[in-house]
Amino acid sequence: MTIEKTIDGTEATLAIEGWLDTNAAPELLKALDELESDTESLVLDLKKLEYISSSGVRGIVSAYKKMNGAIKVRGAAPGIMSIFKATGIDKKLSFE
């Protein structure tokens, strides 16, 4: 899995590519820790995300908590969306 970070003013974008499984989840948590302190909103670009397990879902929940809800999800594939729905986090996330 790779995470690519771009900064636009106070908005940070994390583009996650590949498999976000138990092994990869810590990388996401690390990327969240490394966000600049002035970051006000976060965009998770999931266009190239191929797989997510519950560890990955937990990582997204952590991101949501860290940003106090100022988080947007972009371009989740149907397979990923069905897992969001199965876990119930689709109700809290805003998708664009």
Next chain:
Amino acid sequence: MGGKKKPRISLLARTALFFLLTLFLSLLVVLLFARKYVFEDAISRSYAISAGAATAAMTSLGSADGLYELFFDEEYRDSVHKTFQFICKKTATDIIYLYTVDEDQRRHYIVTAAKDDEIDAIIQDTISFDMVDDEELYPAEVRVLEGRSDGEHEFYHTDSGYMCMFVRPVISDGKVIALIGASYDADDIIDESKKNLYFIAGLVILVFSIALISSLILMRKSIFVPVRSLSKSMRSFTKNIDSPVPKRKTNFSDEITDMESSFYEMTENMREYVDEIKTLTSDKVQVETQLDVARRIQSGLIPMEHFVLGDGCEIYGIEKPARAVGGDFYDIFRLDSDRICVVVGDISGKGVSAAMFMVMVKTGIRENIKGGRSLAETFSSLNREICFSNPETMFATVAAIILDTKTGVIKYLNGGHELPLLLSKDTEYLELDAGCALGLFDDANAGEKEIRLSDGEGLLIFTDGVTEANDAEKNQFGKDRLRERVRDYYSGYGNRYESEGLIKDLMSGVSGFCKDAEQFDDITCVALIYRDNEKERRRLTMDLASSLPVLRDTIFGGIDDEERAKTIILVCEEIFTNIVNYSGAKNVSFYFERTEKLCAVTFFDDGVPFDPVTVNLRDKAFEELDTGGMGIRLARMNTKEMVYNRIDNTNQLVLRFETETQP
């Protein structure tokens, strides 16, 4: 009924019309013929009267010679006048006159007299002695003057009505010297005749009317009313078969009462038939409902299809009943962590009784074996039990096997059943004593054998419905054809047996052989393949970083559908992560296998007992989702079937999936 509606004319009206027409014709006939007769009669009577009067007047005159005296003797004329008047009154003749006719055809009156005194007075002034009348002579007068000595009739019409005149000649020396005429007013007699005619006509009308009315009354009572009420009954009967059909009381029988009683009889018969049909139908419906219930109960007991995979073996069984309720059965159940039991049986007879017997045999075997009895003990105990009370003398052939999935050892018991096909590289029928069917003799024994299967080998157990399936020419599928079909399957499938594929191939072989011939016996078939998962198990290290890719690669290698593979990988990851994080296990291994439609992943771990199938998962709030528990939920949601067993201090979890994403 279709087409145009016919105009309705009641039979009663038609009969009345016919009567009136007949009446009219009769009246016409009466009036035409009777009129002729009646008038002729009147005329001849008038003639007789006038002729009588003329003759009487003639006679009263005496000889013709005395006639001359009348011209001179007034007294004599008065006496003749009186005589004539007397004759008039006596004969009812109106006028009598005596006169001569000169060369100019003029009448010279001598004596005239009228019956009526007033008229007499008038005619004394108009046509009495010495008076001349030059009115044209009537033909009768002319004929008399020409020499008709016995007198002539004349019937003529005047202002006062019809007159009948009789003229006689007074002859002296062969010469007509004078004429005597008598006129009779025929109006009275014609009136009388008319009255008679009208009376006859009235009588005819009266008789006809009475006949018409009385026959109409009679017909109405005995034909029209009964027919109308009969047709009304018929109509209401056809609308509602239970509507009452009234029976008319009559003193005698006729064609109508015959018809009524036939109809009454018919309605009674029809009601009986309908009742009979109703009873039959409701009986049939009841039987069918019961059969349907039996079928549903049976299909609950015997699944049409059953598939076991991932427990050290794969088993696939099917049952195709020939009728609503079959006599074949099969049963697959786990005895303990290592042993799986398969039973196949065929009950003699068919229908509900066979099905009930089947249930007894099936549950009897299952309960005995589950209760710890060996196959042989089970057979003899159940056999004794059945023989003790078997009023229908039913029996069942049974085949029962117990497979030890750890060792591949099979214990096989045969109670009069078709011998199974050993699914090995040689594919031959198992050789053993066939034994005796359950329920025949209380001291019967079953054949027994113990064999050891290698990985990938198995048994095909079937009922005679397979080998005795026949085509339209009554050729049987047979054991040889069965074996060849299985051999072809084995070689055509890369020298590998797979239970579901094998049986489906065999079934299509059987139905291809039978074509359109009706299936007359139940077909039941179970294939059991031993999979030595000990041999194929793969160890996983407790390190997620190295183990998760192994799982992922195994599943990607076995499943073509990428989305499906990802879902299976997700479930495996969740289960494995859970084992690593929470079970405290030191050894974890897994085993993957698949057939065409299904695949199974089995995990073995020596950690603390944990059953993810039944563990109670608390619903968590969103904020708690990052704390765990979500994984098991995801795993459950995405698995077709999850089976947990704790065997020898080992958690064994079988996860079954479909190999393709279901639409």
